Amino acid sequence: METFLTILLDGLQFSSYLFIVSAGLTIIFGVMKILNVCHGSFYAWGAYTAAFFIGKFSDMGLPDALGFLIIIAAAIVVGVVLGLIIEQGILKHMYHRDEVLIVLATFGLFLVLEDIILIAFGTDPYFAYQPMALLESVEMGGVIRDVYGLTLIGVATFVAVGCWLLLNKTKWGVILKAVIFDREMGISMGINVPFVYTLTFIGGAILGGLGGAYIAPTISVAPGLGTEVIVLSFAVVVVGGMGSIAGAAIGSLIIGLLRALAVHELPQVELFVVFAVMAIVLVFRPEGLFAPAKPRKI
Amino acid sequence: MLRDTTSKVVLFGGIAIILLGAIMPNWIVNQLMFGFSRALAILGLLVLWRTGLVSFGHAFYFGLGAYTVAIVDIQLGVTDVFVRLFGGAIIAGIAGFIIGFIMRNYRDIFFAMLNTAISMVLYGIIVKTESLGSTDGFAISLPTIFGIAPETKYPLFIIITMIAMISALLINFYLKTTVGRLTTPIRDNEIRVEYLGFSVAHAIHLKYTISAVLAGGAGALMAMSLGQVDPDSMINWTVSGELVFITILSGPGNVIAPFIGSLVFEVLRTYAFELAPQAWQLIVGATFLTVIFFLPGGIWSLIAKLGRKKS
Amino acid sequence: MTKSIIAGAVGLAAISAITFGAGVAQAKDSITIAVPSFLTGGAAGPFGIPAMNGAKMVADAINKGALPAPYNTKGFGGAVASIIELDEGGGGTKQVAEYRNLVEKRNVDAVVGYISSGNCQALAPVVEELKQFTIFATCGTPRIFEEAPRKYLFRTMGHAxxxxxxxxxxxxxxxxxxxxxxxxxxxxxxxxxxxxxxxxxxxxxxxxxxxxxxxxxxxxxxxxxxxxxxxxxxxxxxxxxxxxxxxxxxxxxxxxxxxxxxxxxxxxxxxxxxxxxxxxxxxxxxxxxxxxxxxxxxxxDRDTPLNKWFIETYKNIYGIYPSGPAYQYGQAILAAKIAYDKAGSDATDEQLADALRGITFESFSTTIEMSLGGGHQAVTxxxxxxxxxxxxxxxxxxxxxxxxxxxxxxxxxxxxxxxxxxxxxxxxxx
The missing domain is CATH 3.40.50.2300 (Response regulator)
Structure with missing residues (x-):
């Protein structure tokens, strides 16, 4: 029972992490049909910005609780600034071109942004443990857990519910769905598609930044942390179905829970879990578990 | 098949490079070997690209070729350059043929991403398996040629250049056959091609398999010229990205383009790394963006422009 | 029609251009030492940068003759060393390609560094193939000197x-x-x-x-x-x-x-x-x-003059105490000096290797005996x-x-x- 509870919590915690980092990727893909490789850069920039200011504020003697505000602010600032620059400066000029060229452009951007981080923040890692230290720890199922890690589950739920409400209960959701289903049709119905694209890209970037900013207090924020995230979030999105929020949630849960089970019961196979799930899904359902419907055009 | 200008240039250019190789310093011979090896994979991607398909996962086949060399070397002690090369190409070709059954049903970004996904599975398996070298990879012993172990890299250089020439000629010939010509029509309107009585799925399947064979051969040659394989330099998604980048950099115009593009990339990376050891990715990434924006037809379009002015 | 011909010509011209641009002869009052270390990625801050700092600090002091006795002679066999900083990231295959460039294109005199065992494992055969005097500073795997005898390759610290x-x-x-x-x-x-x-x-x-x-x-x-x-x-x-x-x-x-x-x-x-x-x-x-x-x-707390010099100088320059990698790179550079002092600044790679093989020397914090792997692997x-x-x-x-x-x-x-x-x-x- 104790082990079961621990596996469940570990799994949910890791799933939440996966969901937060992959939600932005899948939203951008769903609406804009762009596989945004520089999603990893949003994550890294979010982490760096949060860690930098949490450290600075702490040095100035300000209360550690401000850290949570910084995390949210960092995600929004990174998302808006980077999202705007990249979408308006580069991607906007490419929408008429091949989708694959756009992927390549985001790959180029990823390389550039990685090195700009090095130039801006230096090679020395940043530590921003204050928010995690503030929330202390509790004992659950015979294991001490940090409350900060558990709040991750709440954040992921919040993001998931927020996306669901936005898509299904607002006028915005209707517009988004129209654009997702058929861009040309959306334009002809008078939807300002370029504006929808800009907002979507910024939204996705904010989610990417939030992933990094929220994880920052638990890790040593060091160069190169964006690369691993791309692989993980891509795996989740492939399993769940590219462009589907529900798919990203289910994909995260499957991978997260199976991985936790493996770590506890059979650590030798833990390493294969992500890729085994991916391989099985690819063989039986190459579009992913929850692939959105596609109109067939001639 | 050797009548057209492209073939003649490939033939005489290749021979000239082989002769020049005898007097060039080692590091240039190395760069040429790396460049020509990689160019084979680009040649395969070019065949796909002409059909409008771009694979963001051909590091899968590249890595498969490279790791085949490593495994036949370590497990079976095979050192012969041709056995290794064809071993790598055939294994990659078989994999490409099987995976082709899935891939031929997908287009556009889904095609690109399914390839990425499959390459990531292979990457994951190798990184996590100690007997496959894990993240460290393997060192590969120097290849032998018909049982003779060469003293220098020059014989391997000759072989790589000749393989590159032969592949370029074959692909040039293939692109002129009826099936080979079914590239732009498929990109523009598949249904019309079907009405003409051709199977689009079969045509794409063939092209996909060809590209897999070429990428496998490229990986095998790369592994032998470097003497080392590891998953991050051979199979990771960044490698697939590089391959696509070189394809775009080269341009789809001609089978010679991939060779020029690969050499330019090799030189670019070497000098970026030398000038800015901490920011070489920035230079490479900025070049990516510049090419995508200002040189959509790749380097070949520059050469084509020059050619038009002269003639 | 002429496109392809021009393409061929452009290609050949490019190749011959780089052919003639290569190779600058080295005067022997100066040498170049390539120092690879992690400058990017997660290992840079805690490992790569302190290591590089240690190497630069020691090389600098040697150039000025500022090390404590018995290493207070100026230079590497009298020659001033310039350090080429290199990033060790990107995996073994990339490092092999870079190493070939270092030796064959940039003609460095010695290579001193490397942190990752994976890189060292990949490079060991290449070092021997290119016959380049090389000292591994940090990497850990014991296999390097156990699986084959080495002639040009050394490691100046103990293995894992x-x-x-x-x-x-x-x-x-x-x-x-x-x-x-x-x-x-x-x-x-x-x-x-x-x-x-x-x-x-x-x-x-x-x-x-x-x-x-x-x-x-x-x-x-x-x-x-x-x-x-x-x-x-x-x-x-x-x-x-x-x-x-x-x-x-x-x-x-x-x-x-x-x-x-x-x-x-x-x-x-x-x-x-x-x-x-x-x-x-x-x-x-x-x-x-x-x-x-x-x-x-x-x-x-080790109170030898060499160790005190190392700690104080490092703290003065970088504002923090030196960690392990700083020491490990520092002593590898020191080993290069010892080899050059013995063999002369114009020594061949063979002579440098002969000079370092099997010796025992006092490093900043400890005594190093090059007694394993035929005198190529240190014991501390x-x-x-x-x-x-x-x-x-x-x-x-x-x-x-x-x-x-x-x-x-x-x-x-x-x-x-x-x-x-x-x-x-x-x-x-x-």
């Missing part, structure tokens, strides 16, 4: 077997009644070798303690260890062994100390020394840490200590430091590490 044998001996001394142990190590050669050596040594010297069957091998550079820490917490084992390094080590320490893992368990971190100065109060008290030999925090003492936060000075210190002589924790010449441990560590002089 020493770290883990010494760790097991220290554990036995401190906790003779230990009943069980487990581990968390990165899933590649370094982590696997480290765990294997530690586990095998424990089986030999503490047969009463059993290994858990749920030891963890997460992927390198993952950074998220929530589930692993839970699993380790639930494990009955009393002790956790880890060879984590760089960013992974620091992330793991943050996450595990927030979850009180080391309140109930003994932690043994074979590379923990690099985190000691950086983490300050976040480093839990009571951790057993090593520094891959007598370096960094373990030797902070290896030690461990226990962390403690010193509230008065606001910094971490280590207590209960104990060193084991090299002949005690490394196999004798001609015996492979694993066989040596499994055979009961015959010939060990402790």
């Amino acid at each position: 077997t020493a770290d883990n044998v010494a760790a097991a001996m220290y554990v036995k001394e401190k906790f003779p009644n230990l009943s069980s142990y487990t581990g968390i190590n990165q899933n590649y050669a370094w982590g696997q070798d480290s765990w294997r050596d530690f586990d095998l040594t424990m089986k030999q010297i503490m047969p009463g303690a059993t290994a858990s069957d749920k030891f963890q091998f997460p992927k390198v550079f993952v950074g998220q260890y929530g589930s692993e820490i839970s699993a380790l917490s639930l494990d009955k084992a009393e002790l956790v062994h880890s060879s984590f390094w760089g960013g992974d080590l620091e992330s793991f320490i943050f996450q595990s100390s927030a979850r009180g893992l080391f309140k109930n368990k003994i932690g043994v971190m074979t590379v923990g020394g690099t985190a000691a100065y950086r983490l300050g109060k976040k480093l839990p008290n009571g951790l057993i840490i090593g520094a891959r030999g007598p370096y960094g925090i373990l030797v902070k 003492e290896n030690g461990y200590g226990v962390t403690k936060y010193d509230d008065e000075n606001g910094e971490n210190v280590v207590t209960d430091v104990k060193f084991y002589p090299g002949s005690c924790v490394m196999p004798p010449e001609g015996v492979e590490s694993v066989q040596w441990i499994n055979g009961g560590m015959k010939g060990a002089k402790c």
